[in-house]
Amino acid sequence: MNATSAIRRPPAPPGAVRWIKKNLLSTWYNVLLTLVALIFVFFVSRGVLRWVFFTANWTPITSSLKLFAVGQFPPDQVWRVGTAVLLVSFFFGLSWRVWGGTVGTFALALAVGGAAVAVLPFELSSGVRLWGVANPLLVGVGYLVGRTSLGKPRWAALGWALSFGGTTALLTGVRGVSWLPRVETGLWGGLLLTFLLALVGIVASFPIGVLLALGRRSSLPVLKLFCTLFIEIVRGVPLVTILFMFSVILPLFLPEDVRVDRVLRAMMGMTLFAAAYMAENIRGGLQAIPSGQIEAAKAVGLNGLQTTVLIVLPQALRMVIPAIVGQFIALFMDTTLAVIVGLVELLQIGRAVIQSNPEWLMLDMEVYLFIGAVFWVFTYAMSYASQRLEQTLGVGRR
């Protein structure tokens, strides 16, 4: 790669005129194409800009920012969501120092997002702005703590485990603690719920996916059959049917006295759906491990379990990190389907906002474009980060 680009390097950097000539006006039909494209770009961007700045009415969005962020979460308890995010920011900062790579991009995204909130040109309470300032600060503090003796993977992992408990306690409340009253999961909404669904989905699907992938490659026919069936069935049907199953049919599969929360059920559906795809990703990684590795491990005297856990999985998982990030992005977008089972995630909040005021009924375009833009910012940033990661790791092409 490097060698060829060195050979092909052009003798002199082309000037602007040469560039235009080469890239836009090389032949007569290219000239025509450029012309048509220019006209197209001109009209489209003029229309879009005019609409965005003059025609569109953005009041449904600017006046419902809280709803978009956390949905029906009780207003006097929103600080808990903020604190939970701060906690996560801190650990991302810490992990950035410890593990680097993708973690760093997510940490940076959190910091930049917080800073953006701090300077948004809308009417926000001072608390929210303070939170925006605190967020990048905590990422920084986390990073600094990571440089001390606490910056070891085992401490970071412990921290994440603790923060998981902390976040759950903050979001759901703790029985008997008066300043953390219970918040029904039905009140979670907006971007908060979108992120929770995707995060829980991807994290919980990981171990299941690993097991399924191993099971599908196992030499035990029954296990293999079951895993293969599960993976293929789940991959063969649309996500909405899985969500539908979990929202409507799951209670039938369980004993009478077991009652699973609706949000939790959607999370379970998301998890199982993601697990099937995760398993296939991981299986790709497993298949790429040369069998020499396994034979060598056997030769050294490791047993089957040791070979899998110590030799095969670490290599395979490292190889599929980019695929997993890609899957997370897809899952993040798929959370919108929770609308169909009645959860108030970001998209459903958008619909509720439109319907909350008769004067906003005609403003579908504004609201849906805003939601689309929010999704775009997050997914584009994540996929850009994962591409960078792929390049630096060189995992994709070894």
Place this chain on the structure above:
Amino acid sequence: MNRKRTALLVVLLIVSILLAACGQKEVIVTREVEVTRLAPAGECPECPECPPCPEAPQAPMAAGQRLAAVKGRGRVVCGVHTSLLGFGYLDSAGRNIGFDIDLCRAVAAAVFNDPEAVEFVPLTAAERGPALQTGEVDMLSRNMTWTSSREAQWGNFTVVMFYDGQGMMVRKDSGVATLEDLDGATVCVTTGTTTELNLADAFRSRGLNFTPVTFEDTPSVYGAYEEGRCDAATSDKSQLAAARAGFANPADHVIMDVTMSKEPLTPAVPAGDDQWMDLVKTVMWTLINAEELGITSQNVAQMMGSDNPEVKRLLGVEGDFGQTDLGLSADFGANVIRAVGNYGEIYDRYMGPQGIAFTLDRDLNWLWKDGGLIYAPPLR
């Protein structure tokens, strides 16, 4: 690899269909058991793929179990609407309010003396049946019509709390007055409702054509109608009134003077637990009787000292009307009325002349002694 996968999927399909077929036999047999009591319990149809049959049709949730579950949980789980003005919707602070919501709160007040001890589960029209069947909710108060097949399939209906009929909303300038005028029209309707079926029946019986446009969520239906996608929208008249009140120009729309069906809107509970059903019924009767006796949320304390034995009984001052047998406290009536008011108060709060949602004539929903149909058995 791939061929194997194909084979696997074929096997799976066959198994799933077989399984379903087994299920079918199963049900038929157990139905016989229930009805005739002749077949010995535990007899199982021959079906190699079926898992072992359950021993006998057991009582699903023994009487009292649901109340115990509710008490253990500390909340009543109530399936509701969240976007139907007047019946079940959200106020600006995101709190669930509405006529149907207050019925849930009344039950919570009866069990816990706390109208806030409710967990509201938003359900679409299509989800409410399964939610009731699976027993996911303790109570469903979601603008739901009582029909015989729903009674048979979904759960137990309690007390009709709102007598309604299906109506049709059209634009004022369309000049439509009768259903016959709507021949060839496009009609918006919520899918999974009785109104959807009634609409088809009403037009078919008159030999009229129409094009349906259906959505699962109510707001989409009225959104589509208001924007002009449909010439008419059909639903319960109360719902039409609610939807119209939310339009940008309510005066441009009229609800036609046609009643296409009977729509008794009734809270329902999952089948199987008689005690819980009786409890919910008693709470509903209490709301109605309180209006009849003139007990309101304002005068509860004063009424405690009333000489009327019926009033005393309802408020738990003296006597018992079976509430303790149902697992309620003696004075639950007073708690309920204090928390949500009597039937009339609930109605007026949302749909009365000063209602916060819209104004709808009580019509059939006056008390029986005022010429309406609202009538409750005596509390005694």
Place this chain on the structure above:
Amino acid sequence: MEVMEAIERGRTLATNLAPLRNMAKVKMSQDSRIHVLTHSGTPFWRDDRVLKAIAQTISAVVVVGFLIFFVGNVIRAANARGLGLGYGFLGQAAGMPLGESVIPYDPAKSYAYAFLVGILNTLKAALVGIVLTTLLGVIVALGRLSPNWLVSKIAAVYVEVIRNVPLLVQLFVWYFAVYQKLPPVKNSIQWPGPVYLSQRGLYLPAPVPNATFGAWAIFVGTAILLAGVLYTVLIRYQLETGRTTYPALTAGAVLLVLPVVGWFLVGERPLTTEIPVLDKFNFVGGLQLTPEYAALLSGLVVYTGAFIAEVVRAGILAVDRGQFEAARALGFSPMQVLRLVVVPQAMRVIIPPLISQYLNLTKNSSLAVAVGYPDLFYVGRTMTNQAGRAVPVFVMIMATYLVFSLVTSAIMNVYNRRIQLVER
């Protein structure tokens, strides 16, 4: 993408190493046999076969146990709550109106028939969507590969924007923000000719066959047959003799001329057009494209198009530049190079992911429920509710989608086998 590559790489490695591994395996099994023979007193917990058998049994018991637990619960719940598990209800009248249907439908038809309507509606969306999205995807891919900087940037922006916004959001934009905001039916936009666009959809003149249609159809059939035969014969001749025979041109001419001649020969016009006319409420007659269908189709086509563009681009980029240059050096024109050298090779890379995109589109059509288009999932959900039978309907929905994916993987298998033959 990465996964596919990884699997491929894994496969190559595996095939390269296979002989070695097989040798090792033979060796190992011989060793173990010897081991067992000589030391018959090996404790069973060290014996691989015993361990495997135990693991086998445990996994089987766990799986079957789970199934029994779940299915038992379902049946118990069904018995307890009168929740039907049977399919008998399928014969009853559905009673529910459906917005559109490929085959004639009215609420007096049975549930089974309504479900069939749902399947056909899904297929209608999926098949038309596949054709359109392929066209769009190829155009965008070519645009992205274009040497023209501006065109390639426009294509890139399209791909990056569309791929990163959830499909459901796009569907909402199409339906609620675009199609519902069209003018009301009374003020329809009239395009040249009797074509009307409004909130109620797009109305087009519909072709209606006359009595002479059958005769004309024979002409058309003959034309297609003849064109096919001519094309193969001429191609073979060209390959054998090396003389240019213009097969495509000839076949096209036959396809065009015969039907036109037939049109005038059969006497009365075989097809007349039915023009949509505005009645009291709606247009009557003509072909109607409902906004629900249009929204679903636009959403699916535009969304999947972005993915297909990437698939096609990757396929074309996978063809080595040297191939292109070599073909040019042999004197092929750029068009010929594309047609005869690049496309056939790129196709091999493109087809498998392309087919899985088609399957994705079909599965994604289940989002129709959000815009009120009565597809399979939508009809199924309504049936669940109106018939009060969640489990059987759910099994039917799952089974139908699984059949779709079965058919897709069958097609993929056939294709893979053909490619392998070509390779050898």
